[in-house]
Amino acid sequence: MADTPKVRPESRMLIDGKLVDADSGKTFTNVNPATEEALGEVADASAAEMGRAITAARRAFDETRWATDRAFR
Numbered sequence: 731m732a733d734t735p736k737v738r739p740e741s742r743m744l745i746d747g748k749l750v751d752a753d754s755g756k757t758f759t760n761v762n763p764a765t766e767e768a769l770g771e772v773a774d775a776s777a778a779e780m781g782r783a784i785t786a787a788r789r790a791f792d793e794t795r796w797a798t799d800r801a802f803r
Contacts, residue, residue, distance in 0.1 A: 739770040745779065746786035753779060 741757060742749040756774035761767070775783075791797050 741771050741773055743773045743775055743779065743783070745783045746789075750779075752776065 740749065742751055744750075750773075752773040752775055754774065754776065757771040758774045760769045760772045762769055795802050
């Protein structure tokens with residue numbers, strides 16, 4: 731049996747290609763809804779951070795080849 735790779739959880743958010751903490755520095759526990767097992771701490775994003783993520787995603791879709799190049803995706 732092959733060794734299972736070790737998972738290295740990431741608590742930061744990926745916004746505009748960068749891993750960032752919440753502006754507030756706050757986190758919350760991510761819980762598996764099926765087992766109620768705590769999976770780890772994750773950044774507690776604000777509405778402003780959500781807006782930045784949406785803007786970055788829209789820009790990536792509109793200004794890069796991501797939307798038109800299936801092989802790139």
